[in-house]
Amino acid sequence: MERIPTGRPSWNQEMRSAAMAVLDSKRWVKGAQGRAFGEAFASHCGALSATPCQNGSSALWAALRIANIGPGDEVIVPSYTFISTATCILLVGATPVFVDVEPDYFCLDMNAVQNAITPATKGVIGVHLFGQPYDPNLLRLCQQHGLTLIEDAAQAHGATQQFADGTKRTAGSMGDIGCFSFFPSKNMAVGGEGGMLTTTLPAYTAKISGITNHGRSPDLEAMELGSNLRMSEVSAAIGLEQLKQLDQWVERRRTIAALYIEAIEQNPFLQPPKVRPGAEHAWHQFCVHTPAPEALVAHFDRLGIDARRYYTVPIHEQAVFTHHPQHDTALQVTNTLGATLVAIPVMHELTQGEIQRVVQALNEFKVA
Numbered sequence: 001m002e003r004i005p006t007g008r009p010s011w012n013q014e015m016r017s018a019a020m021a022v023l024d025s026k027r028w029v030k031g032a033q034g035r036a037f038g039e040a041f042a043s044h045c046g047a048l049s050a051t052p053c054q055n056g057s058s059a060l061w062a063a064l065r066i067a068n069i070g071p072g073d074e075v076i077v078p079s080y081t082f083i084s085t086a087t088c089i090l091l092v093g094a095t096p097v098f099v100d101v102e103p104d105y106f107c108l109d110m111n112a113v114q115n116a117i118t119p120a121t122k123g124v125i126g127v128h129l130f131g132q133p134y135d136p137n138l139l140r141l142c143q144q145h146g147l148t149l150i151e152d153a154a155q156a157h158g159a160t161q162q163f164a165d166g167t168k169r170t171a172g173s174m175g176d177i178g179c180f181s182f183f184p185s186k187n188m189a190v191g192g193e194g195g196m197l198t199t200t201l202p203a204y205t206a207k208i209s210g211i212t213n214h215g216r217s218p219d220l221e222a223m224e225l226g227s228n229l230r231m232s233e234v235s236a237a238i239g240l241e242q243l244k245q246l247d248q249w250v251e252r253r254r255t256i257a258a259l260y261i262e263a264i265e266q267n268p269f270l271q272p273p274k275v276r277p278g279a280e281h282a283w284h285q286f287c288v289h290t291p292a293p294e295a296l297v298a299h300f301d302r303l304g305i306d307a308r309r310y311y312t313v314p315i316h317e318q319a320v321f322t323h324h325p326q327h328d329t330a331l332q333v334t335n336t337l338g339a340t341l342v343a344i345p346v347m348h349e350l351t352q353g354e355i356q357r358v359v360q361a362l363n364e365f366k367v368a
Ligand SMILES: Cc1ncc(COP(=O)(O)O)c(C=O)c1O
Pocket: 055, 056, 057, 058, 081, 082, 084, 085, 127, 152, 154, 155, 180, 181, 182, 183, 194, 195
């Protein structure tokens, strides 16, 4: 029986043809594909503009630069997330301030954010972790305190959230600047490394285009510090094709997640993840709570299914943050999630047979 991985990117004839057409044209950089991909992505997520870039990590670095965040500034960030959510802050010379996350939804805890705001706070990086949107009140809190809200949407293509004013927003338009990753395991990909910068603010659109192009004006004078963060035309062409499928793929993930939740609810050794009221989860990862995570990973492994634990060492406790003032501070929920969550395969490419195998594995799991 074939092993079931936790991620499997989609690839079809349309994507292959789009990539080959760009290669044949020899217009490999700075062309119509990048512009079209940006326009289509902005329209999909309801942002004012979207700019393709090299990857999610450089998008985060660029977002901080665009918000003018640097030495002396503090940025509030979760510790239960992918490493570059926090290291991008060090890369611009600012200080990350780590706060705890919500036990049910795994995103920034609003009270913790509020308590961490000081006169030096300049921004917040909220993460839609595993595809679950962060608390929509975060935007209002940031606006009240004059803070830039950077949306780490690297895991959340297609997630939506109802806001208090009744509007439904899609990841990429829930903050001031949105950062996406197209790493091959993500909900959509570009045939290599890739990222996207989105914004809801008119003043940021030109800044994003500048910073991803050496900070140059149209007449090529460098007006500010930037770099070459551009996406290749081949990747943009593949991304355009993938984007056409995104809604359908995310819907499929939701269907699979619903089946898993049903199975988990019957098993006393497991607890399902919760979905925030008003949210449509994008299920980049499906993480199940268990008091015996290693046993669950081993059980899945015996059945030929990959399962993995996430963020078991909180970011602020990692060696790169040895000299950070919070290095030895415990964040209780962050620790608990790291010690109890296990991600199981939920990608849209799963076949019916594979889904059945995962459901059966969930049904059969027991703690001795
Ligand atoms: C939450 C989060 N932020 C940022 C990134 C960085 O994206 P990339 O790998 O494209 O640099 C990732 C990628 O895994 C991520 O999951």
